[in-house]
Amino acid sequence: MVGFPLLLVPLAVYNIIAFLMPGVSFTDPLIRLTLLSGEQWQITLSDMLLAAGVLLLLLEVIKGARPGAKYLTDHLLSLIVFGAAAAEFVLWPKFGNSTYCLLTLLALVDFISGIALRTRRRAVVAPAAPAPVSKSQPAAVETPRSAPAVAPAPPRPEPAPVVTPAPAAPVPPATSVAESVLLDQSAPKPTVNSPDLQPGRQPPSDTPQR
Template identity: 70%
Template structure:
């Protein structure tokens, strides 16, 4: 958005007074202010235009100091205003006064201050970007921790003492009984005593009559 050159306002007021109000004098006092010291301060139209130009120049500098506030077109307009004011001051007799000369000087200050602020911003912006992009320094290397002495291995827990006469479990006893019954025992031949053995020579039978 193109900014309006504020110093064009007092210059335009001066042109209006010169061309449209020829009977108005810039040196005539508009009002008189009595100071504390008792002196009377006479304020003329010329003083009002100069004070207005100084205040507007201050606003122009504030606008130019903001980031991105002034563009190339704004500087070009300020240059055009200064060139037109300087041409009127040199070429037209009615503009050859101290009041208009000071207004032209304010227009020149506006143009130069805008160029200076833009140049300063152009040199500062890359430096800020470089600072933002610059990587952070690496932290210093930390010293390696000292080796800790190896701790002795923990002793193994002692095994519980075994009983002297261990009692066999009931399951093993039952298995052994079943195995004993499942195996058939071979019968041993009985040995007869000599008294019980039968007589191999039977007694003779009695004779029949």
């Protein structure tokens, strides 16, 4: 019932009674209620139609105020209902009474309230245009905010100095030692060419011969 005009219900009921039930009177009391004061309240058919029209008008206003409503459809149907009710009130003799006049007035209020709600919603939803900034005025420079003071951290204990031992003397590898030994053995030994030490000869003695 998004686009259905609710005020069409009491107007349709009035038309049904006026055309199909000509013997029914709108002014005869249908219900009699006794109030606390002792007075009897007589409720007629016209009173019930007007009360229903007021309640349905309240629902129409709530329906038009909700977000996402079909404004164009609601306004168009409300205008059609008001125009038809006003034409019947003026042209047909069965509708020329106060009851139908008040129902037509409720249809007019429904149409005007929908227009007012739509205008109000446009004024609220429309974003405000930004103010132009003149070239003569310098742009405001934002001053940097001072950072909050931070408490200094406690000093850390200095580590004890690490004493590195002196490097040991390099040990020659086993291969170099073996090569040096082989070279010493393969080297030729010098021979002594002394005639005194040749084999088969005796060394001269220091004593003179006789």
